[in-house]
Amino acid sequence: MDALQIANSLPMWIACGVAVVLVIAQALIFVKKAIDAAPQVGVTKEQVNKAIKSSALTSIGPSIVVLSGMLSLLVTVGGPMGWMRLSFIGSVMFESIAAGIGTGSVGVQLGVDELTPLALTMAVWTMILGSVGWIIFSTFAADKMDKIQAKLAGSNPAGLTIISSGAIIGVFAAMCGQKLVMVDKTALATVLGGVCMFAMMTLTKNEKFAKLREWNLTIAMLVAVVLTAII
Amino acid sequence: MNENFYNLEYLPKMHRIGKVIGVLAVVASFMPALCLGLVYGLWPDWAALGTAALTAVSSFGVLWFVEPLSYYPVVGPMGTYMAFVSGNISNMRIPCASMAQVAAEVEPGTEKGSIVATIGMGVSIVINTLVLSFGVIAGQAILSALPAAVNTALSNYLLPALFGALIVQFGLKAKGHTLVMLAVGCFMYIAVGKSPLGINLFGWLSGASNYLPTLVCVFVSIGIMMVTSKKKAKA
Numbered sequence: 001m002d003a004l005q006i007a008n009s010l011p012m013w014i015a016c017g018v019a020v021v022l023v024i025a026q027a028l029i030f031v032k033k034a035i036d037a038a039p040q041v042g043v044t045k046e047q048v049n050k051a052i053k054s055s056a057l058t059s060i061g062p063s064i065v066v067l068s069g070m071l072s073l074l075v076t077v078g079g080p081m082g083w084m085r086l087s088f089i090g091s092v093m094f095e096s097i098a099a100g101i102g103t104g105s106v107g108v109q110l111g112v113d114e115l116t117p118l119a120l121t122m123a124v125w126t127m128i129l130g131s132v133g134w135i136i137f138s139t140f141a142a143d144k145m146d147k148i149q150a151k152l153a154g155s156n157p158a159g160l161t162i163i164s165s166g167a168i169i170g171v172f173a174a175m176c177g178q179k180l181v182m183v184d185k186t187a188l189a190t191v192l193g194g195v196c197m198f199a200m201m202t203l204t205k206n207e208k209f210a211k212l213r214e215w216n217l218t219i220a221m222l223v224a225v226v227l228t229a230i231i
Numbered sequence: 232m233n234e235n236f237y238n239l240e241y242l243p244k245m246h247r248i249g250k251v252i253g254v255l256a257v258v259a260s261f262m263p264a265l266c267l268g269l270v271y272g273l274w275p276d277w278a279a280l281g282t283a284a285l286t287a288v289s290s291f292g293v294l295w296f297v298e299p300l301s302y303y304p305v306v307g308p309m310g311t312y313m314a315f316v317s318g319n320i321s322n323m324r325i326p327c328a329s330m331a332q333v334a335a336e337v338e339p340g341t342e343k344g345s346i347v348a349t350i351g352m353g354v355s356i357v358i359n360t361l362v363l364s365f366g367v368i369a370g371q372a373i374l375s376a377l378p379a380a381v382n383t384a385l386s387n388y389l390l391p392a393l394f395g396a397l398i399v400q401f402g403l404k405a406k407g408h409t410l411v412m413l414a415v416g417c418f419m420y421i422a423v424g425k426s427p428l429g430i431n432l433f434g435w436l437s438g439a440s441n442y443l444p445t446l447v448c449v450f451v452s453i454g455i456m457m458v459t460s461k462k463k464a465k466a
Contacts (some may be wrong), residue, residue: 016267019259024360026252030232030313031353034247034346040236041342044353049333049349053329054334055351057360061389062323063362067385070363081263085365089260089362098277098287105283106276121273124264125280130287132257135297138315140254141299142308143283149304162456164340167304168329168401169412171451173447175321175394177416181426189388193395201403214334217396224392229384 003115007078016084023088050214057218066092075098076111077123089131102126189228196220196227235379237342242308249312256316289440297442301449305329306340310347317356321388321445326397327355333400408459418446 006012024158040046073082077099085095100110100112102123108116110123153159179190195221204213267273267453298320299311305325306314314324330340331351337343375387402409424431425441 003272006267006273011266011270011457012263015262017408018280018365019256020360020409022252022255022259024357026256026313027353027356027360028243028315029248029252030309031350031357033241033248034309034349034353035463037236037241038346038350040241043335043343043346047337047343047347050273051331051347051350052354053307054333058327058330058351059323059355059358059410060362061325061393063359063381064384065322065364065389066319066359067362067380070366074367078366080233083363085433086318087363088256088318089314089316091320091322093290098291101286101290102237102283105286114377117271118276121264121267121275122280122283123269125275125289125392126283128260128264129280133288134298134315135253135256135260137295138311139250139454142249142303142311145300145303145311146242146308158460159434159457160340161338162340162460163304163453164307164344165338165401165405166453166456167302167449168325168339169405169409169456170449171302171305171321171325172398172401173409173412173452174415174419174448175416176398177392177418177420177444177448178425179391179394181417181420182407183427186391188414189391190395192428194399195394195395196392197399198403201399202269205292207371217393217400218328220396221329221392224387224395225384227386228378228392229380 003117006117007081007115007120012078012080012171016080019084019088056215057214061218061221065231069096070229072096076115077120081124081127085127089134090127094131096129098127099123101130145151149177185231188231189224192224192227193221196223239346245309245312249309252316253312260261275410293438294442297446300440304449304453306352307340307345307348309345310352313349313352313356317359319359322353322358322393323355326393328352329397329401405456406450408455411455412448414452416444416448419447 035048066086070082070086073085073095086092102125103110103115103119106119106122108119149160149163153163176190179186197216200216200220203209204216253357254276299315302314302320302325303311306328314320317324328348328351332344332347334414335347337347380427398409398413420426421428421430422432426432426441433443438444
């Protein structure tokens, strides 16, 4: 069998499927527990439904971007690995670089030379060893970071909200900065995304358009993409 | 309503579940490698793997620690368990958790905020996995069915537009602060050599462009917020 036949074989689908099932199971368990806990902390059923709807809408756009990244991985390391790695731990950038380092170590250039079974094995192992630290550290540090953050916030009950709000703006400012400094069409898309969002938020402040509010982000994003492509 | 429920019942239980799943996830991640070895007799060239793993760890190893620390204040403890098992954090998990909080009108960093963010993040994981599973079956057919122009537009412009829209959504409440942070963000990415200017002040720090700007932005932003809120409280 050649490397891609092995990479796309049934045993590989099953082995990779274990991780995908685990990710979905975790998500379902956490959502179930959070919904059960909601009334206890004063979150209403209506708020839960709004959260679900909004998150579902927000995920669609980025999912398509990840999907197109996955398709490039399909060609190089096969369907099962591409499917698993982008549902699990990874990001498009990390996976293709790690796979390239793995195959490169036995002299096969990913996407250029023909993939050998050994190169495939090296890619798979490198992707795993390069990423397993994320899960280990985050799993064992999650409750400790909780305590550090509580200390940082001190006795101020608004402290945690201030920390989180500051962090959210910090994260998105970094993401925008990364695109803006390119001074190309991606920078333009960032600016237009912001402008369209501002327009949508201003428009939907009017009660007549209140129903559109949950579509603000989706509409702003799509209009910005179309405008960027046309300009 | 039960005041102690969140801290005394919910959190400890979720921490236990999160840790068990984290350990299972480590085991599950090795399954494809074991499958290649046990089913096909394909084991790596261990010496070459040592070099490859070392190269991968030296480019990404810092991220193992820096990303959980940077994103923790945004996603909280439950979000941390979920986000690092499922990946795609900045491009999907954080936007979904934050937008869920906006839709439900709850504050981040509160008990309500944490519950809502967990729901939002979980839903995004299910949808993402469904889209990918559908995509892997339909495969190349989908993308080749789209005209090339649509394809480029989606894969290059969708995320920047999303980030631009998000900064407006969350920044309008603190305009001055957001503008300062955008300047910091741009400055950091220029400093790590990501701009066409070609300046790189951090060439000596391996892989700095992958994590340094986000780390600096998150903690500078938290710092400024805390200082200004203390000043406001005093005034």
